[in-house]
Amino acid sequence: MSDPITKLETSSANWVRNHMYELSGIPEPGREWTSSETGIDDRIVTSLLKRGLVERVAGKRDDSDRRYYRTQPKLYDAVQTFRETSTRTDRLLPCDDRECPGSGFRNLGDGRLECSHCGQVHDKGAIDR
Numbered sequence: 001m002s003d004p005i006t007k008l009e010t011s012s013a014n015w016v017r018n019h020m021y022e023l024s025g026i027p028e029p030g031r032e033w034t035s036s037e038t039g040i041d042d043r044i045v046t047s048l049l050k051r052g053l054v055e056r057v058a059g060k061r062d063d064s065d066r067r068y069y070r071t072q073p074k075l076y077d078a079v080q081t082f083r084e085t086s087t088r089t090d091r092l093l094p095c096d097d098r099e100c101p102g103s104g105f106r107n108l109g110d111g112r113l114e115c116s117h118c119g120q121v122h123d124k125g126a127i128d129r
């Protein structure tokens with residue numbers, strides 16, 4: 001199954017949507033980058049690799065022995081698409097931090113949702129539309 005608004009599989013699209021905050025600085029396709037240069041966590045890079053959303057640049061490492069990666073166009077497109085749709089539509093969560101994209105959450109149970117970006121906990125009953 002694929003996501004209706006991106007070219008990603010649904011599971012990858014959901015993952016990207018939940019990590020928009022971390023992925024907002026993803027370099028455009030064609031550029032070679034390291035995790036330290038982009039500020040993207042190694043944990044995130046590992047997930048991207050597993051999902052085939054970035055590729056390793058064979059044999060190239062920086063002075064600190066970090067690998068270089070290239071962004072897959074479908075990931076870059078998805079990040080741009082999610083960014084556009086999240087500014088156009090209401091946020092999923094009404095976070096107090098106005099800069100928070102409020103586009104992903106972790107279910108804490110008992111009807112409580114924790115924003116995966118700013119960490120604010122919301123009562124599910126208050127945000128259901």
Ligand SMILES: [Zn+2]
Pocket residue numbers: 093095097100101102115116117118119120
């Ligand atoms: Zn938030």
